Amino acid sequence: MxxxxxxxxxxxxxxxxxxxxxxxxxxxxxxxxxxxxxxxxxxxxxxxxxxxxxxxxxxxxxxxxxxxxxxxxxxAMMFQDAGLFPWLTAGKNVELALELAGVPKAARKDRVQELLELVRLPSVADKRPHELSGGMRQRVGLARALAQERExxxxxxxxxxxxxxxxxxxxxxxxxxxxxxxxxxxxxxxxxxxxxxxxxxxxxxxxxxxxxxxxxxxxxxxxxxxxxxxxxxxxxxxxxxxxxxxxxxxxxxxxxxxxx
Amino acid sequence: MPAESTSQNTRNTAEAPDNAAALAGLDALQTRGGQSRTAGEFFRTRVAPPVVALIAALMVWQLTVAIIDPRPDIMPGPLEVGRQIWASIVDGTLPGALATSLWRGVSGFLIAVAVATPLALLIAQWAGLRSAIGPLITGLQVLPSVAWVPAAIVWFGLSDATVYFVVLMGAIPSIVNGMLSGIDQIPPQLLKAGRVLGADGWKLATKVVLPAAMPGYLAGLKQGWAFSWRSLMGAELIAIGGSIGFGLGSLLAQGRTVSDMAIVLTAVLSILLVGIVIELLFFNPLEKKLLRGRGLLVR
Missing domain, CATH: 3.40.50.300 (P-loop containing nucleotide triphosphate hydrolases)
Known part of the structure; x- marks a missing residue:
């Protein structure tokens, strides 16, 4: 490092x-x-x-x-419960974090995919949180936390x-x-x-x-x-x-x- | 021991890909594919049972009438009622009354939604306002809105305004309370997650609070519609004449006036049918979609 x-x-x-x-x-x-x-x-x-x-x-x-x-x-913060928004897909959950962090719309889609790949979940972007296991939800939560680009x-x-x-x-x-x-x-x-x-x-x-x-x-x-x-x-x-x-x-x- | 430390190192370097494979395997084991329902299964589990129940009810009704043989103007059989329904359709009374009532019910309901939604958001935002008028709204929700008919007739005369007033007094408190309980039931964790992600004020309200409150809001809308429809029928039944158009409630009142049970039952069945159809075509699919999307409904 x-x-x-x-x-x-x-x-x-x-x-x-x-x-x-x-x-x-x-x-x-x-x-x-x-x-x-x-x-x-x-x-x-x-x-x-x-x-x-x-x-x-x-x-x-x-x-x-x-x-x-x-x-x-x-x-950025993560909890015992991933705290994903159940009305959004995994990808949209991560994207919302990017949106709230002020990332321009055009750049979001690729960044979402990058982050999901980082937590080894490249193909869950369209899944809702309840369709994922607890461990997968936590990884999406981690991707969402990382999306904020906080130190x-x-x-x-x-x-x-x-x-x-x-x-x-x-x-x-x-x-x-x-x-x-x-x-x-x-x-x-x-x-x-x-x-x-x-x-x-x-x-x-x-x-x-x-x-x-x-x-x-x-x-x-x-x-x-x-x-x-x-x-x-x-x-x-x-x-x-x-x-x-x-x-x-x-x-x-x-x-x-x-x-x- | 150099030999052992070598094997240790090999294991360590091999750990990364192993870890990825194990994780992928675990993901596959822990996610279940969603099963979709076939058309045949849908017919068998959803369509057939109520149809069978309806046919059975009609048969019991016909059989009872055939055995007891009451006066047809007091208790007509399903065949006579069916003839009356057909006659009312042919002479245009039933379609006209249905259209009048449906238009009032739906437009009254939509006005109620437009008034109640911002009102509920305002009350949810402002604790002081909530403790001030919260009990009043709950009280209004419990009060049968037909109790407003006499007052409305005094204020607005026998006009459509009377009918709309009663409908709004019935629907608005339900929708407000539904939305408030939807907001109250948002898991605190979601609000905290929203704040940690940097949402505040307007962003928090539109991106987190509103979508999170949707199930409660929809339940409120559903109840609000039921109250609209009931209040409307009550108002139409009581306030007749003047510039008030002829609705299903008016048809019901007419049947009573001329002591024709077939007309009364025609009106009752039509009112019932509207309730069922709106629920089946509109609220039920909407609710199922919403809840299923959030994993709150298994089937």
Whole structure:
């Protein structure tokens, strides 16, 4: 990838969000910097304010404390449910994103086809969302999100409603598309192995209030030419497995704090 | 172990095409081809049952009349009613009444749509207006619109304006409420998706809210038509004379005045037929197409 080193695209300083006084803060004292082209996995139990965090980055919600710097154009976003418009075909769904992004009509048709080919769905343009499987819908959703040409792609548990086989394949697809497009991705999940497998950075969010309690850098372990796992005499898989166990343990510890 | 790491690498490089093939296979497994219905199947499942039911009903009717043998002016059999219908067609009364009523019903309904649609959008947009007049609209929807006939006669006399007024009072609240519930039932996820894609204000309303509210809107239109037609018949039945043209409701009133049950049944069956035909030819196909296109209807 041709990324400019250490160019920050998202910066949060002491960010806090409170919806109502009696519920307390959803996010509090959150500091985070994300560089251009990074793949960041955000891990946390329910109630950790992960979705609120994405909404703040996307500009859908204003923080009540601190500051957030994100691209002024906003961010593309994907959800657990692809959120495709059921009255439009897959192709028209993608085209609407292009239209709303201001792409001239003449250029749209070819771009739609390009995007659908990128997610390996070259022949579904005329199908309605309900005629597609859940995994295919998510890929159309991804094509629609990419159509917006936004620097940042926010993904809110996009694979959590899919079956395990589809999820595995889509994880590989997402990594491939990430490498091709060079987008900055913030990926929310509650699945530790998914976070470790996808993210270059794995951030653990505490619950109520949500703040980042720990961070792991998995980038070096995934680079084939890296030093790490040979140094400790383990294979890459073993190292990542161990990391998964460590993070799982830490996540449970964090959840356990809420027991009374 | 160099040997193992080589095989590992081979597997890794081979992963990309494998992944594409697996994904394509999965796509093929998880999508079902839509099955279309043959003409024969359509006839067997959709046309034949109601036709058989209708014939059976006519036979039971004829048989009952033959066995009980009531006075024909109180309970005529289907054959006598059929003769009356034919006579009314030949002398032009029935086609004339049908055309008058249908024209009023359809044009009244269209005016109601034109008034109710922007009204509903306005109410949906503006929470204050909704809490102010929402209950009133629901109340008007429940109120039988023939209750407006006396007032309308006082205001507009025995004219077509009276008939249209009653029709509009019947149809507008239904269409407004249908559209409002259509808007209320839009999944929040779709609105969020629309906003994330950069749609706001007018774009959000026309590209997301309106199409998403279509099923509810169509249900409102369907009910609005039913209310138009019912109100029209009620108004025609009650308000007779003056400059009001002769409709199916007027035919019904005439049958009662001359105590001719065959005329009464001719009018009732014609009113019923219009309702069925409009539903079958217009609303039903429209609704099926809309719902099927969104995967909300399996067959």
């Amino acid at each position: 041709t990324t400019t080193p250490s160019e920050t695209v998202i910066r949060m300083e002491n960010l806090g969000k409170t919806f109502s006084a009696e519920d307390g803060a959803v996010l509090q004292g959150l500091d985070l910097e994300i560089e251009r082209g990074q793949f960041v996995a955000l891990l946390g139990a329910s109630g950790s304010g992960k979705t609120t965090l994405l909404n703040v980055v996307a500009g859908l919600e204003e923080p009540t404390e601190g500051s957030v710097t994100a691209p002024a154009q906003g961010a 940042v792609l926010l993904m809110d548990e996009p694979f959590s409603a899919l079956d395990a086989i589809t999820r595995d394949l889509l994880q590989e697809e997402l990594l491939r598309i990430w490498e091709v497009t060079g987008r900055t991705i913030v990926f929310i999940t509650h699945n530790v192995s998914e976070a470790v497998h996808l993210g270059q950075r794995v951030l653990l969010l505490s619950s109520r209030p949500g703040k980042i309690v720990e961070e792991w850098d998995t980038g070096p372990w995934k680079d084939p030419g890296s030093y790490g796992f040979e140094a400790v005499g383990q294979s890459r898989e073993e190292t990542l497995d161990q990391l998964t166990r460590t993070i799982t343990h830490r996540l449970r510890e964090e959840i356990g704090r809420h027991a009374r």
